Amino acid sequence: MKTIYFDNNATTKVAEEVLEEMRPLFCELYGNPSSMHTFGGQIGRKIRQARERVAGLLGCEPSEIIFTSCGTESDNTAIKGTLAAVPNKRKIITTRVEHPAVLAVCRELANHGYTVVELGVDKQGRLDWRQLEEQIDDDTAVVTIMYANNETGVVFPIERIVEIVSGKGVVFHTDAVQVVGKMPLNLSKSKIDLLSLSGHKLHGPKGVGVLYVRKGTRISPFMLGGHQEEGRRAGTENVPGIVGLGKACELAAETIEEENSKVKYLRDKLEDAILERCPDCELNGDKDNRLPNTTNISFEYIEGEAILLMLDKYGICASSGSACTSGSLEPSHVLRAMGVPFTAAHGSIRFSLSRYNTEEEVDYTIEKMPEIVNRLRELSPFVAK
Numbered sequence: 001m002k003t004i005y006f007d008n009n010a011t012t013k014v015a016e017e018v019l020e021e022m023r024p025l026f027c028e029l030y031g032n033p034s035s036m037h038t039f040g041g042q043i044g045r046k047i048r049q050a051r052e053r054v055a056g057l058l059g060c061e062p063s064e065i066i067f068t069s070c071g072t073e074s075d076n077t078a079i080k081g082t083l084a085a086v087p088n089k090r091k092i093i094t095t096r097v098e099h100p101a102v103l104a105v106c107r108e109l110a111n112h113g114y115t116v117v118e119l120g121v122d123k124q125g126r127l128d129w130r131q132l133e134e135q136i137d138d139d140t141a142v143v144t145i146m147y148a149n150n151e152t153g154v155v156f157p158i159e160r161i162v163e164i165v166s167g168k169g170v171v172f173h174t175d176a177v178q179v180v181g182k183m184p185l186n187l188s189k190s191k192i193d194l195l196s197l198s199g200h201k202l203h204g205p206k207g208v209g210v211l212y213v214r215k216g217t218r219i220s221p222f223m224l225g226g227h228q229e230e231g232r233r234a235g236t237e238n239v240p241g242i243v244g245l246g247k248a249c250e251l252a253a254e255t256i257e258e259e260n261s262k263v264k265y266l267r268d269k270l271e272d273a274i275l276e277r278c279p280d281c282e283l284n285g286d287k288d289n290r291l292p293n294t295t296n297i298s299f300e301y302i303e304g305e306a307i308l309l310m311l312d313k314y315g316i317c318a319s320s321g322s323a324c325t326s327g328s329l330e331p332s333h334v335l336r337a338m339g340v341p342f343t344a345a346h347g348s349i350r351f352s353l354s355r356y357n358t359e360e361e362v363d364y365t366i367e368k369m370p371e372i373v374n375r376l377r378e379l380s381p382f383v384a385k
């Protein structure tokens with residue numbers, strides 16, 4: 001059975017071109033870029049090229065790129081590194097709908113005496129960013145607000161938010177893990193200080209990420225040891241990963257238009273058909289301000305996990321809540337923050353597409369979904385029969 005992969009916000013397929021670029025770095029060009037010999041120097045050049053490619057996609061300087069091991073490390077470094085650089089300030093502002101890579105860090109810091117403010121969202125997952133202005137005070141060290149939500153795809157008005165934060169002289173970090181490669185960014189025209197991304201979300205490899213640090217932003221290193229990354233992140237570089245991420249960024253720069261047209265067309269076709277053909281289901285999230293690849297739909301009276309299992313039987317991969325929280329019985333913290341009723345939050349499914357999906361796959365899923373939903377409702381004790 002062919003796999004139909006609609007779980008691209010969890011992770012993506014590595015592009016063939018990326019794999020080809022990485023291949024020589026394992027058994028041929030395996031030297032340490034910090035070594036003095038010519039062999040090591042060759043690897044150093046590969047890393048320089050990757051840094052330039054990432055900077056090209058983000059519209060920033062190569063020197064503003066720090067390679068890390070993943071999006072989670074980038075988020076942790078941004079928050080803890082900023083707090084370490086401004087030890088006299090003890091307040092962090094974030095949102096209730098962040099990925100755990102941010103939320104868990106903030107909540108742990110709250111246990112250690114920091115003041116943490118979590119801004120709320122409305123029913124459509126839109127941030128009440130006007131609260132922000134009132135919350136920023138002299139004690140605020142960092143504001144960390146995601147660019148787009150991994151579960152609903154809702155995009156926050158980051159440029160408007162960063163104007164408020166930078167106007168108050170506070171460091172601004174954004175988790176853009178779900179945005180890079182899906183939406184164009186130009187950091188040279190932005191006042192964002194810190195931005196996180198992750199290789200495996202944009203058809204690059206797992207185990208590599210980036211923290212963008214705007215020139216002049218004060219941040220203490222999270223990993224101490226050698227002098228790699230100009231002393232900003234110690235540890236021998238994951239050279240194949242970095243090279244793969246560089247290539248993935250180069251490809252993303254070329255395919256962003258495709259993401260916005262083909263992927264959005266497929267997502268909309270899938271979403272419209274499900275909402276039309278399955279009764280008692282509702283879209284979660286702001287329809288007009290969303291990533292082009294994501295849809296999150298709640299089905300009343302049935303469990304999201306049951307839908308996933310039935311989809312799986314047909315070879316269709318989707319997700320209920322985020323991959324990181326599935327396996328727990330708690331409904332998604334994002335949907336709960338939006339005020340989605342408990343039963344609907346339990347019955348939510350996320351489909352996240354990529355440029356590798358086809359119309360045939362979408363049509364097949366459209367055919368199967370009403371069948372699955374009707375079948376599960378027949379079995380549901382909550383539906384009057």
Ligand code: PLP
Nearest residue numbers: 070071072099101150175177198
């Ligand atoms: N931030 C967001 C918004 C994510 O969606 C994810 C992964 O799902 C992460 C951070 C963590 O990234 P990584 O898996 O590279 O640690």
